Amino acid sequence: MIRKILILLILAAVAISAEPLWHYFHTDDHANELVLFGNVDLREVALAFNNSERIVEVLAQEGERVKKGQVLARLDTSRLLPQVNKAEAEVEAQKQVVERFHHGSRPEEIAQARANVDAAEADAAYSEFQFHRLDSLSKDSSGRAVSRQDFDNARFALNGTRARLKALQKALELLVIGPRQEDIKQAEWQLQTNTAQLALLRRQLADAELLAPSDAVVRTRIMEPGEMASPQKPVFSLAIIDPKWVRAYVSETDLGKLHSGMRVSITVDSFENRRFDGWIGFISPVAEFTPKTVETVELRPNLVYEVRAFVSDEKDELKLGMPATVHFPLGGIESQPKSEARH
Numbered sequence: 234m235i236r237k238i239l240i241l242l243i244l245a246a247v248a249i250s251a252e253p254l255w256h257y258f259h260t261d262d263h264a265n266e267l268v269l270f271g272n273v274d275l276r277e278v279a280l281a282f283n284n285s286e287r288i289v290e291v292l293a294q295e296g297e298r299v300k301k302g303q304v305l306a307r308l309d310t311s312r313l314l315p316q317v318n319k320a321e322a323e324v325e326a327q328k329q330v331v332e333r334f335h336h337g338s339r340p341e342e343i344a345q346a347r348a349n350v351d352a353a354e355a356d357a358a359y360s361e362f363q364f365h366r367l368d369s370l371s372k373d374s375s376g377r378a379v380s381r382q383d384f385d386n387a388r389f390a391l392n393g394t395r396a397r398l399k400a401l402q403k404a405l406e407l408l409v410i411g412p413r414q415e416d417i418k419q420a421e422w423q424l425q426t427n428t429a430q431l432a433l434l435r436r437q438l439a440d441a442e443l444l445a446p447s448d449a450v451v452r453t454r455i456m457e458p459g460e461m462a463s464p465q466k467p468v469f470s471l472a473i474i475d476p477k478w479v480r481a482y483v484s485e486t487d488l489g490k491l492h493s494g495m496r497v498s499i500t501v502d503s504f505e506n507r508r509f510d511g512w513i514g515f516i517s518p519v520a521e522f523t524p525k526t527v528e529t530v531e532l533r534p535n536l537v538y539e540v541r542a543f544v545s546d547e548k549d550e551l552k553l554g555m556p557a558t559v560h561f562p563l564g565g566i567e568s569q570p571k572s573e574a575r576h
Contacts, residue, residue, distance in 0.1 A: 273477060275476075292306060309441075327424040353397050492513065498559075513543075
């Protein structure tokens with residue numbers, strides 16, 4: 234009996250001494266680490282054409298990785314190309330009009346106008362001579378040597394040649410002065426109008442090709458060749474693979490332990506014994522009720538703050554919605570460079 238009592242006392246002593254050791258080895262491992270749970274998140278793009286036209290080519294498939302600027306689909310441009318050509322011709326024609334106004338009259342045109350004035354002066358002088366000769370004859374003969382008809386014809390001819398001379402003189406003055414500034418401005422504004430119209434048509438022609446806005450993965454191919462595209466109808470749904478982040482929630486009591494740029498590590502069930510490097514890129518300034526997706530019982534009744542832990546995933550192994558665990562080392566942790574934290 235005494236032996237049994239001694240054995241029980243020894244076992245009790247061992248249990249009492251082992252409890253602190255168990256607590257030390259199982260709690261100190263996490264004393265310098267904050268663990269939060271969340272899901273992988275990324276940005277998605279519903280990619281549509283700017284124009285309303287029929288699709289002639291769709292060049293990407295679901296699951297395909299595409300590069301920024303890669304052509305994903307094309308529209309029919311058979312009606313748009315003639316409009317572009319017409320607008321280009323109008324711009325070139327209006328450029329010549331503006332150039333003509335700026336250069337003014339050619340020397341040859343001015344010389345021609347001077348010659349016309351000289352000819353008109355000669356005609357006017359001859360008509361005046363004829364009129365005065367008939368007038369003198371009429372006066373000397375008391376109107377018997379010249380008929381009234383001839384005298385009136387001479388007078389009308391003189392007035393006509395004088396008017397023509399004056400018109401040609403004014404035309405010469407206009408040629409020497411050159412075009413009015415108002416006409417020049419009107420021609421320049423018309424050129425700008427034509428140029429803007431051409432730029433719009435060229436933009437529409439460029440928009441006939443649907444380009445990837447960034448490196449991404451095609452999630453859904455929504456439309457096919459032959460369908461009518463419009464700005465309201467997406468052709469593709471793209472998943473932007475960089476950046477990615479884990480959306481988690483931290484309680485107010487642990488909020489002060491985190492700061493923007495802080496390095497973290499991320500684990501997921503699909504890759505055991507592997508950690509992805511990351512950093513805190515966003516801490517919400519506003520508290521919110523704990524989302525239903527948060528699995529920790531302790532956090533459910535509390536107000537929490539959203540935290541986004543951005544993660545480097547060059548191989549695109551983390552998928553949208555994948556459950557993830559974020560490990561926040563506490564104390565003596567370097568911050569992520571600002572250039573990366575801005576992601």
